[in-house]
Amino acid sequence: MQQMPNWDLYWTFLHVIRHGSLSAAARELGLTQPTVGRHIDTLEDLIGAQLFTRSPNGLLATDAALELQPYAAAMAANAAALVRLATAQRDAVEGTVRIGASEVIGTEVLPQILAPLLETYPALHIELSASDTVENLLNREVDIAVRMAEPTQEALLVRNVGDISLGLYAHRAYLARYGVPRTLAELKNHRLIGFDRQTAFIRSIEKRFPMSHELKFSYRTDNNLAQLAAIRSGIGIGICQDSLGQANPDLVRLLPGAFSIVLPTWIAMHENLRSSHRFRLIFDTLIRGMLAHIELASGKKMQGPLAF
Template identity: 30%
Template structure:
C-alpha cells in the first residue's frame, strides 16, 4: 500500500517540473522530494516521470495518476469548505492554446489580470496556426474560432467577435475611400499566406471577397495589422486587435460585417481540477464582460 502523503509530493513535482521549486513550495529539502517520488513509484510499481535535462515530465501513467490525485485534492478542499475550514488556494500551471492574434491582442491582457486574482496559478499561453490536440494533452484548455473535435472534449461557446475592414489614413489618402462594397475591387489588400492557412475559418477575408490584388501576406495577424498601419492596403481585422491602434480607419463598417464564434474547450478528465476550473470560470466571465469590446466599435 502506498503512502497517501506521497501524492502531495507527486502533485507539486508534476506542477513545477523541477525538484528545487517543488521543494521550496513544500518547505522541504529537494532530496526529500526525490525520495518520496521514488517510494511512490516503487509502491505503485510504475514509472511516473521521465527525467530529462529540462526537468521532470509525466509519463502516460503519471498523467493518469495526476488526474486522480487532483480529484482527491479537490475532494479534500470540498471537505474543508463543507466544515468551515478555509479552502485551499488553487496552484499549478495551466496551458492555454489559442491563435496568435487573439493571444497577443486580447488574452495576454486578461491573463495579466487573472494573475493578480489567482497568484498560485501560472497560465502558459501557447499560440499556433493549427488547433492544438487536447486529447493528446498538448494543452489543458483551447480557445478557438471553430469547435475542436476529439474524444471526451467539453466544448462551450464562450462568446463572439466581430471583424471589419481597416486601412491607414495614408493609404486612403493615396487610393481613395471605398464608398460601396463593389469599390473594393479597385484596392490593394493585406492577407494570409493561402497555402499556410491551417484553419479555414481564420482566412476570414474570403467571407467578404477574393482579394483582387494583394500587397502583403503573412501567417501572423499581428504582422498584417502592422502592414495595414504602414499603408500597405486594406485588411479584415478583429476589433480586439484594430482597437489597439487608434490610427486605423474602418472601411465600410456598416456594409461589411463578419462574425466568428469563440469556443473554450477542455478534456473532461481535466474539467473539474481546481486550477483548470478557476481558469475556465474566469474565461467565461471575461468573454461575457468584454462582449461589447469584442463586437462593437
C-alpha cells in the same frame, strides 16, 4: 523489438529531430553531444531502423523518424500533462496550466485577461501555446483551449462565448494618402493585406463575397499577427477583429455594411479537469474575459451562467 525504449531516448529523439543537430539538442537538454549520440544509437538499435542521415545541412530525419515523431510528441505531451495534473490540488490555486489559442487571441487578448489572475495567485503558472494549429485536448497537448471551430470530441467541457466579428480596417494615414473605398469594387484600387496562399478561410470569403477572387494582395503573409502589424503600420487595408480595430483610434472600419465576418468562439477543456480548482478558475476566467472581449465590439451585453 525485445526491449521497451526508455522515455529519455524518445525525449532526446524529439530534440534532435527538432534541431537537426546532436550538438544543438545536447545544449538544450544539458547533456554532452556523445551522450545524445548514444541515445539515438540505442533507440535505433531497439526499434531496428535508422532515424537520421547526415547531410551538409545537419541531420535529416528518415521516413522511420517522421513516422515515430507524432507518437513521441504525444508521449511528451502526456508526460507534461501528467505532471500538471499530479500537482493540482483541489483547493489550492497553484501549479501550471497550459492554454492553447490562436496567435492573435493569444497575443492581443489573453494577456489582459490573465494578468489580474496571476497577480492574485502568484503560485499559478501559465503556459501559452499561441498557434493557429488546433492542438488536441484529448491528448492533453493543452489543458484549456480558445477555439474558433466547435470542439466535437466527447469528454470535453465546452462553452460557447459568442461570435468574434471581423471587418476591413486601414490606418488613417493610409486613407489620407489613397482615399476611402466606398464599395467593395473600389478595393481593387487599393493596397490590400492578405494571405500568401489559398486557405480554407480565404475560400470561405470567396464564397460569401464572389468579387473577392478578383482582388490582388499587395502585402502577403500567412501570419495573422504580421497582417495586424501591417494594418497598424499603414501599409494597406486588411481584415482585423472589430474589438482590436475599435480599440485603436488610428484605425478606421471600412465598408461595414458590405463586408463583415463572424467567428463563433468556444472555450473547452477536458472534463476530467473540472474537479481541480486551478483549472476551473482559469476556465471560468477565460469565459468571462472572452465574453467581455466580444461584447466590446458588438455593444451587446453577453450573459449566461458559467459551467460551474
